[in-house]
Amino acid sequence: MCMSTRNQNLAQFQYQRLRKHRRRSIPIATYVPLVCDREGCGIALRVKAVRPASATELDVCNEVAKWKLHDLFCPAGHPILEPKIQPEWEKLVREKK
Numbered sequence: 001m002c003m004s005t006r007n008q009n010l011a012q013f014q015y016q017r018l019r020k021h022r023r024r025s026i027p028i029a030t031y032v033p034l035v036c037d038r039e040g041c042g043i044a045l046r047v048k049a050v051r052p053a054s055a056t057e058l059d060v061c062n063e064v065a066k067w068k069l070h071d072l073f074c075p076a077g078h079p080i081l082e083p084k085i086q087p088e089w090e091k092l093v094r095e096k097k
């Protein structure tokens with residue numbers, strides 16, 4: 001498949017998705033606080049995750065383990081190699097009814 005056909009198909013797919021969601025909902029953004037592995041640091045980098053309005057914070061929470069991170073650093077400059085959610089935030093989300 002040539003690139004322009006692929007791009008057309010992609011554009012069409014995105015347009016159809018947009019039409020499907022337009023009447024019902026607008027996307028929402030969840031800011032997920034990720035932390036580095038450095039002991040005693042815990043300063044979170046808030047990563048923006050844009051999802052359909054039907055997605056809950058818990059849905060986002062549950063997918064974070066599968067994220068592939070590229071060159072992320074906590075605000076103190078330590079690398080964040082694995083997606084680790086700030087424990088306090090994760091606890092709040094998971095306990096929310």
Ligand SMILES: [Zn+2]
Nearest residue numbers: 036041074078
């Ligand atoms: Zn850090």
